[in-house]
Amino acid sequence: MRVEYTELAKKDLAKVREYFSEVAPHKTDEILLEILNRALQLESFPMSGPEDDFLKSCGISRRSLIVGNYKIIYRIEEETIYITQVFDARQDPEKIISGETE
Numbered sequence: 001m002r003v004e005y006t007e008l009a010k011k012d013l014a015k016v017r018e019y020f021s022e023v024a025p026h027k028t029d030e031i032l033l034e035i036l037n038r039a040l041q042l043e044s045f046p047m048s049g050p051e052d053d054f055l056k057s058c059g060i061s062r063r064s065l066i067v068g069n070y071k072i073i074y075r076i077e078e079e080t081i082y083i084t085q086v087f088d089a090r091q092d093p094e095k096i097i098s099g100e101t102e
Contacts, residue, residue, distance in 0.1 A: 001042070001043050001044075001046050001076075001079050001080065001081055002043060002079065002081070003039055003042055003043055003081045003083060004081070004082055005082075005083045006082055006084050006085075009083040009084055009086055012085055012086035013035070013036075013086055016031065016032060016035070016070070016086060016088075017032060020032075034068065035067050035070055035072065035086060038067045038072060039074070039083050042065075042081045043081070046076050046081055047076075048065065049064050049072070050063060051063055052064040052071075052073060054093050054096065055073070055096065061075070062075050063075070063076070066089065069088055069089055069090050070087065070088060070089060071085075071086070071087045071088075071096075072085075073085040073086075
């Protein structure tokens with residue numbers, strides 16, 4: 001299996017970089033690498049993230065992994081794992097739905 005990022009997920013990662021560049025520049029690379037490495041583990045263990053209960057209750061079938069304060073939201077299609085969002089879990093979960101476009 002391979003991992004691919006949707007445009008929305010790429011924008012989310014850029015927001016993470018921007019945020020940490022301002023508030024804790026020394027942590028920026030560490031946080032991003034932690035998120036990217038965890039997502040890469042899905043290549044070997046695609047089912048390791050449980051179905052996301054909140055999204056499931058909204059009729060959206062996605063799995064998710066938690067990395068610190070971030071939720072990696074993904075879907076599996078054939079041999080590809082699509083990272084659809086990297087969501088700051090400290091926010092209102094309703095914002096996941098408004099961003100879930102891919």
